Structure formats: structure tokens, C-alpha cells
Amino acid sequence: MATPAAVPKVSAVNILDEGGTKSRPIAFIEEFRTPGRTSEVARGIARTFAEAADSYLQFGGSDRFLTPIINHLGGRKMFEIFPFDIKQMSIALYPNHSAATRNRQAITPTRAVFFHAYERGWGPALKIRNFKEDPPARKKAASHAWLHAFIRQAERDGLPHLAALVMFMSQTAARVSEAIDLRWTEVDLLHRSAILLKTKTSTNSRRVMTDQMVARLYPMQEGADPQDRVFRYTSRHSVNERIKAVCARAEIPYKSSHTCGRHAFANNTLALGVDVKTAMDAGGWKSPGVFLGTYVNPMNAGRMVAERLNRYQYDADL
Numbered sequence: 001m002a003t004p005a006a007v008p009k010v011s012a013v014n015i016l017d018e019g020g021t022k023s024r025p026i027a028f029i030e031e032f033r034t035p036g037r038t039s040e041v042a043r044g045i046a047r048t049f050a051e052a053a054d055s056y057l058q059f060g061g062s063d064r065f066l067t068p069i070i071n072h073l074g075g076r077k078m079f080e081i082f083p084f085d086i087k088q089m090s091i092a093l094y095p096n097h098s099a100a101t102r103n104r105q106a107i108t109p110t111r112a113v114f115f116h117a118y119e120r121g122w123g124p125a126l127k128i129r130n131f132k133e134d135p136p137a138r139k140k141a142a143s144h145a146w147l148h149a150f151i152r153q154a155e156r157d158g159l160p161h162l163a164a165l166v167m168f169m170s171q172t173a174a175r176v177s178e179a180i181d182l183r184w185t186e187v188d189l190l191h192r193s194a195i196l197l198k199t200k201t202s203t204n205s206r207r208v209m210t211d212q213m214v215a216r217l218y219p220m221q222e223g224a225d226p227q228d229r230v231f232r233y234t235s236r237h238s239v240n241e242r243i244k245a246v247c248a249r250a251e252i253p254y255k256s257s258h259t260c261g262r263h264a265f266a267n268n269t270l271a272l273g274v275d276v277k278t279a280m281d282a283g284g285w286k287s288p289g290v291f292l293g294t295y296v297n298p299m300n301a302g303r304m305v306a307e308r309l310n311r312y313q314y315d316a317d318l
Contacts, residue, residue: 046077046078046079047077047078047117047122047123048074048075048076048077048078049070049073049074049075049076049077049078049081049113050070050073050074050075051122052078052113052114052116052117052120052122052123053066053069053070053074053113055116055117055120055122056112056113056116056117059116061112061113061116062109062112064109065104065105065106065108065109066109066113068093069089069093069106069109069110069113072089072092072093073085073086073089073110078114078117078122078123078124079123079124081126082126083126083127083128083129086106086107086110086126086128087107087128087131089106089110090102090103090106090107090131093105093106094106098133098134099130099131099132099133099134100133102131103130103131103133107128107130107131110128111126111128114126114128135293138297139258139259139263139297140259140297140299141255141259141260141263141264141266141267141268141295141297142170142255142259142260142263142264143264143267143268143299144268146252146253146255146260147166147167147170147260147264149250149252150163150166150243150246150247150250150252150255150260151163151166151167152250153246153249153250153252154166154246157246157249159242159246160216160220161220161231161232161233162231162233162239162242162243162246163216164213164216164217164220164231165179165180165231165233165239166243166257166260166261167212167213167216168194168209168213168231169257169260169261169262169264169265170260170261170264170265170268171209171210171213171265172194172207172208172209172265172282172283173207173261173262173265173266173282173283173284173285174194174196174207174261174262175258175261175262176236176239176240176257176258176261177236178196178197179231179261180229180231180233180234180235180236180239181197181229182194182196182229182230182231183226183227183228183229183230184221184224184225184226184227184228184230185226185227187217187221187230189214189217189218189221192208192209192210192211192213192214193206193207193208193209194206194207194209195207196284205284207282207284208282217230236257239257240256240257243255243256243257243260262283262295263295263297265279265283266279266283266285266291266295266296267295267296267297267298267299269282269283270296270298271298276288276291276292279291
């Protein structure tokens, strides 16, 4: 009886293809050689990117930005795709876009599919590096004085819903898309709260409103249907057009809905002495890096610190 040949240490694997058998060096094969379990790659089964993406979606993965990637890579075997190919695909799909857009809309979804495939033993755990991003330009957030001037002008212009919308965004850190989609069914004036449904992070988020915000909403709610939009606007573009017109009449610098909303919340709450963790939780931020690196841009930071240090006079008696 013949003795089975010992399995050598694998540095290459035979991949079964429609055209026969071909050998290709695959260093990652050792990852799959775990006792009692052999990956599909090691057994000679080659999955395509389209199959991996379909499985990723079936198990709860997000389909956001994935369609053009599947169209580009769908028919290729997972073991035939390398980080260089993914970088080139990102450039081909988004030739005139920033590195941040390529990372968000091409690299991140592709990486997620590859990681899912690796967990199923369908392919390698590729290390796909992001494109180097330029640091975002710091925006000068709307101050309390700017918000005061804007809201008073909007009221003089007969735009109470716009005034309430800007106040809501600046006091809750709601994005303009979340704010204009808010319905009366998600607002609880008695408990001063509003639920933002399916935010950018794909989860519902509860925000607490100020007394003056609630006071503005009470007359707006009278006679409204529960499914009506609270602020009546349906497009963020129309909101920003109205904001620009009001700024011109008030003779104040134009601030976009994001700058007078989410950016204003981050800077104004910290200026009031609220700690970073509390401000992040209240505004729905998950990443301290994003919050501090993108949104927080304190004005007169040196002067503020110096004024606080002035409280301690070292030549005075303790």
C-alpha cells in the first residue's frame, strides 16, 4: 500500500480555472493552513470579486459606493487582485476627485469586501493603503454674534422656518440633510428632544433642544400634519441659497449650512466650557480625531489661555 506523500510547505497553489490548471505563487496560503480547516483557495477554488461582494452584502455589508467597484473588478479572481490594481481602479473611477473621495468611495468599500472574503477563506487579507490626504482647510465657524445677527435678519425677512432651522443645527449639531428631513413625529416638545433618523453613521440619534428652540417650534407645529417636515425645506441647496441671501441683507459673511450648524456647535460649546467628550456625545461624533481635527478651530486660543492664567498672580500672597 502506497504511503501518502507528505504535504510540502506551500509557496504556490494550483488554481482550477475553466482553461485548465495554472500555478501562481501565493504567499498568503500559509494563513489558511489551520488544523482541521482548509480555505477554498488552498482547495483550488477561485472566487471572483463579484461573488465576494455578493456575500458581503448578504451578510449585512453596505452597498454604498460598491456598484462601480463591482463593475470594474467583478469578474476577476480574488487572488488576482493586488493593492496596486485597487489604487489604479480608484483613480480610474474618480479621476478628478480628491484623495479623501477616493479613499472613502473606492478604497474603503473594496477593503471591506476583501476582509469579508478573508474571513470566509476566499482570499488574502490585503493591506490596502489609503491615498495620502491633504489636511482639510479649517473653516471659520459661525460665532454666537453671527448667529444672533442672522436669526434677527431672517425674522425681519419673514423667514421664521429658516431662522429656526439654523438655530436647530447650531444647537444640536444636526447636518442639514438630517434637519430638513425631520418630521413632527420625531419631535417631542414636552421633553425637548428630537430623533434624527438614520444619520450619516446609519443609526438614529437623539438630540436635546434648548428652551428657546422649543419656544420657536410650538407655533410652527400648530395645524401641521404629523408627517410634515418641521422646517418645510426639502433641499439643502435651497437652504444654502436662502442663507446666502439673508447674509447679504444682514451684511455678514456667508456661512454654509454646515459651517453655521455642525461647525458652530463644536466651537461654541467648547468656548462655553463644555468638555470634549460631552460635546462629542451631544453632537453625535464618534471619532475624537474627526471632531478635533476637522471641526474644532478655536478663535483667539492664545488670548483665551492667557486670560485664564491671569487669574493667578504669583507675586501675591497665597
